Amino acid sequence: MSDLKRTPLYKEHLRLKGKIVDFAGWEMPLQFDSIIEEHNLVRTKAGLFDVSHMGEIEIVGPAAISYSDYLVTNSVATMKNGEIVYSPMCNEKGGVVDDVLVYRISNNKTLFVVNASNKDKDYDWIHKNSKDFEVQVKDVSDNYAQIAFQGPIAEEILSEISQVRLDQIPFYHFAEGRVNGIKALVSRTGYTGEDGFEIYTEPDAAVPLWRKLLEIGGPKGVKPIGLGARDTLRFEACYMLYGNELNDQNTPLEAGLKWTVKFDKNFIGKDVLAKQNEEGTEYRLKGIEITGKAIARHGYEIVDGDNVIGWVSSGLFSPTLGKSLALAYLKKDYWKLGTQVGVSVRGKVVPATVVKTPFYRGSVKSKG
Incomplete structure (x- = not known):
């Protein structure tokens, strides 16, 4: 069974x-x-x-907005009812518990849409941190x-x-x-x-x-x-996949999601991210184009000669663009567009170039 x-x-x-x-x-x-x-x-x-299969977690109560704002790096407090925000939800060390969509239903209700693989973990995290807020946290995924x-x-x-x-x-x-x-x-x-x-x-x-x-x-x-x-x-489109681009170790700043982090408010993990924002990060997520048709899979090493300088988070041969592309965490000296790097593919080093992201922009509406 x-x-x-x-x-x-x-x-x-x-x-x-x-x-x-x-x-x-x-x-x-x-x-x-x-x-x-x-x-x-x-x-x-x-x-x-x-x-x-996606999870839905409801936060209801007089402090629903302020608590939701505290849970995520992006701003819920500045949203109007009927708006949605994409945001990382961080732990105390600045790592990502999950990346979520927050729906502002009303002044006392939000709906967090979370990744299926993280639903139970997210619910426990949201519930655990709610003690000081006048809210009820409900897993409403079955609804x-x-x-x-x-x-x-x-x-x-x-x-x-x-x-x-x-x-x-x-x-x-x-x-x-x-x-x-x-x-x-x-x-x-x-x-x-x-x-x-x-x-x-x-x-x-x-x-x-x-x-x-x-x-x-x-x-x-x-x-x-x-x-x-x-x-x-x-x-x-270079959208994040939890477990590949995002995890509980790497921060939103390393993942290139600085635009989702609002330092003018309080949130879990703020101190770590503020320090990182001031001092810079050792690694950052970048796009690379692989020469030829070799596929750079999740976890493959990025190298410069004998030095390991990063790792692939996601890679495939793009059906739309007809190129072998990857998202990869690279050390600081390798972030500039046009930088040449190598990808270790099944024991062979394949040349690659740092390129602009997102790889593709389609019919998606812009927020502006």
């Missing part, structure tokens, strides 16, 4: 012949078609993702199914069945209303580099909504997309 968890859409994935794998303790579809074809579909049209609809034509298709005015939802904002007659929270967010939405519903409502989107989107090319393409898409 499997101990793996299943989302409300699990049977749909079987029906659509998805290749099921174990992902963070969940039975999830890796792919339905080829990963490359699914990737290209999202870049050019739109694709449908089951992200119901939600989540569908992501991503791609340049996502708004055009979703607007056919949405009673929520999608054109009135700016990037990193959300609205509550009905989609296909189903009560939903709709946010203009995603993990692909393309425009799109993430739709939160009650679990029982997930299957009818999923089927409806495939029905109305099918004639325009819409298909279900698995975790494989989700990773290649996020990589090209």
